[in-house]
Amino acid sequence: MDENMLYLGLNTEGERVGLTLSQGNRHGLVAGASGTGKTVTMKCMAEAFSNAGVPVFLCDVKGDVSGIAAPGADNAGMQKRIDRFGLRETFRFRGYPTVFYDIYGQYGHPVRATISDVGPSLLARMMNLTDVQEGVLNIIFRIADDRGLEILDLKDLRAVIQYVSQHRAEYLTTYGNIAPTTLGAIVRALLPLENDGGDLFFGQPDLDIRDWMRTAPDGRGYINVLHSVELIRHPKIYAMFLLWMMAELFEELPEVGDADKPRLVFFFDEAHLLFTDMPKALLAQIEQTVKLIRSKGVGIYFVTQSPSDVPDTVLAQLSNRVQHALRAYTPAEQKAVRTAAQTFRPNPAFKTEDVIMNLGTGEALTSFLDRKGVPSIVQQTAIICPESLMAPCSEATRRSAMSASPVAGKYDEAVDNLSAYERLEEQAKRDEAQAELDRQRAELEAEKAALAKEKEKAKAEAEKKKAKEKEKKSKQAERRRNKIESQLISTGGSMLRRGLLSVLKKL
Numbered sequence: 001m002d003e004n005m006l007y008l009g010l011n012t013e014g015e016r017v018g019l020t021l022s023q024g025n026r027h028g029l030v031a032g033a034s035g036t037g038k039t040v041t042m043k044c045m046a047e048a049f050s051n052a053g054v055p056v057f058l059c060d061v062k063g064d065v066s067g068i069a070a071p072g073a074d075n076a077g078m079q080k081r082i083d084r085f086g087l088r089e090t091f092r093f094r095g096y097p098t099v100f101y102d103i104y105g106q107y108g109h110p111v112r113a114t115i116s117d118v119g120p121s122l123l124a125r126m127m128n129l130t131d132v133q134e135g136v137l138n139i140i141f142r143i144a145d146d147r148g149l150e151i152l153d154l155k156d157l158r159a160v161i162q163y164v165s166q167h168r169a170e171y172l173t174t175y176g177n178i179a180p181t182t183l184g185a186i187v188r189a190l191l192p193l194e195n196d197g198g199d200l201f202f203g204q205p206d207l208d209i210r211d212w213m214r215t216a217p218d219g220r221g222y223i224n225v226l227h228s229v230e231l232i233r234h235p236k237i238y239a240m241f242l243l244w245m246m247a248e249l250f251e252e253l254p255e256v257g258d259a260d261k262p263r264l265v266f267f268f269d270e271a272h273l274l275f276t277d278m279p280k281a282l283l284a285q286i287e288q289t290v291k292l293i294r295s296k297g298v299g300i301y302f303v304t305q306s307p308s309d310v311p312d313t314v315l316a317q318l319s320n321r322v323q324h325a326l327r328a329y330t331p332a333e334q335k336a337v338r339t340a341a342q343t344f345r346p347n348p349a350f351k352t353e354d355v356i357m358n359l360g361t362g363e364a365l366t367s368f369l370d371r372k373g374v375p376s377i378v379q380q381t382a383i384i385c386p387e388s389l390m391a392p393c394s395e396a397t398r399r400s401a402m403s404a405s406p407v408a409g410k411y412d413e414a415v416d417n418l419s420a421y422e423r424l425e426e427q428a429k430r431d432e433a434q435a436e437l438d439r440q441r442a443e444l445e446a447e448k449a450a451l452a453k454e455k456e457k458a459k460a461e462a463e464k465k466k467a468k469e470k471e472k473k474s475k476q477a478e479r480r481r482n483k484i485e486s487q488l489i490s491t492g493g494s495m496l497r498r499g500l501l502s503v504l505k506k507l
């Protein structure tokens with residue numbers, strides 16, 4: 001048994017078939033009609049990676065992936081399978097080290113991202129914005145950036161939109177016209193996003209993607225299970241969330257080149273949702289990320305019903321293939337079968353197209369890259385069985401996994417950090433306080449002026465009074481003088497008269 005091979009099944013010759021560990025970052029596809037064994041195959045692959053010390057991320061769309069945390073159920077069928085696959089020596093019914101995550105915080109640790117991390121283009125898609133609205137959203141982000149306003153949650157985004165709407169005129173020359181109707185439309189589009197769980201998803205503490213790259217003390221890679229049962233009902237948010245994760249990994253991780261094993265392997269279930277109504281620009285971005293992320297040691301595995309759910313440019317990069325049965329009742333389905341068959345290197349022993357339609361449950365056509373990166377010829381493979389439970393795990397298992405998880409307590413409580421909303425609130429409060437201060441100051445000034453005026457008036461009046469008094473006094477003095485004068489005159493006259501009389505008498 002090759003150390004470098006993850007054993008996944010037996011071909012019709014009874015030979016072991018598996019995925020080359022060092023080629024695990026060359027991406028893959030697990031396809032097949034409903035109920036043909038995709039989820040079980042994904043679990044077998046996840047267990048194999050975990051055993052090789054590679055952490056894994058899985059989406060749990062139906063709730064049945066959660067069983068990976070619990071030991072599988074023993075029965076006669078399983079015992080037969082254990083022998084058939086030659087696993088008697090190694091097989092143990094056991095659960096895997098699992099960390100449960102749930103955007104809604106109910107079935108796992110909450111997962112959060114900040115709005116600025118998600119960025120305007122993914123956000124615009126989540127919100128179903130038109131091109132014009134997306135353009136304005138870009139401007140809003142730019143203004144917030146220039147002003148040092150951090151947009152962490154929806155409340156911040158609302159606050160910044162309100163700010164922009166109040167200061168539209170100031171930004172006219174720098175950013176062009178920002179129509180109030182467009183701003184209104186963006187605000188309205190926030191409502192459904194909020195209702196769909198955006199208020200829980202956007203915020204802090206935001207996920208440190210490195211937490212998904214842990215290994216357990218026993219050396220097995222942690223299996224991170226994202227509970228997606230609710231999330232899948234909001235396909236846009238689900239799709240954008242996965243794309244955000246991919247972008248985040250791509251940005252955060254350093255290049256590792258060709259390593260002996262991947263650093264992290266992602267399984268995207270219901271992958272067709274990622275590509276439905278995908279705008280061209282975003283698709284180009286995804287193609288690019290898928291292409292380049294491999295050199296960061298990340299393997300991405302799409303799980304979907306038909307390979308035709310995945311755009312050709314992406315499909316071409318998925319080198320490790322597991323194709324479960326496809327039905328071919330309609331011409332469109334027949335075409336899908338032909339297309340699926342053509343993606344395999346033919347095996348001279350059978351006609352790929354015919355076998356695809358006749359595979360039993362748990363059987364698949366497989367092709368994996370060898371050590372040199374060359375795809376093997378297609379093999380009809382019976383897939384091994386997982387050691388963990390092929391059904392949902394119990395609530396008790398989930399709870400105990402959550403309390404024992406390496407991130408227990410780290411993300412469980414949301415925190416509301418200082419960001420745009422608080423800053424703008426503060427600014428508004430400061431502006432208000434300043435206005436109040438200005439008002440009080442003006443009032444004081446007015447009071448002072450009134451007082452001065454009154455004083456002036458009083459002074460003028462006092463002066464007037466004084467002048468009047470003076471005048472009155474001078475008039476009185478004059479009157480007195482006149483009286484004295486007239487008295488003098490009369491006294492002088494009588495004296496004169498008396499003098500004259502005596503003179504006359506003496507004569």
Ligand SMILES: Nc1ncnc2c1ncn2[C@@H]1O[C@H](COP(=O)(O)OP(=O)(O)OP(=O)(O)O)[C@@H](O)[C@H]1O
Nearest residue numbers: 033034035036037038039040041361362383384385
């Ligand atoms: N490798 C296997 N070993 C044993 N049983 C298997 C295997 N693969 C599938 N089965 C059985 O088939 C059932 C359906 O498989 P599974 O849930 O993986 O299908 P699926 O393709 O994921 O379906 P859906 O598209 O509905 O999600 C499993 O519950 C299990 O009983």
Ligand SMILES: [Mg+2]
Nearest residue numbers: 038039040062
């Ligand atoms: Mg399934």
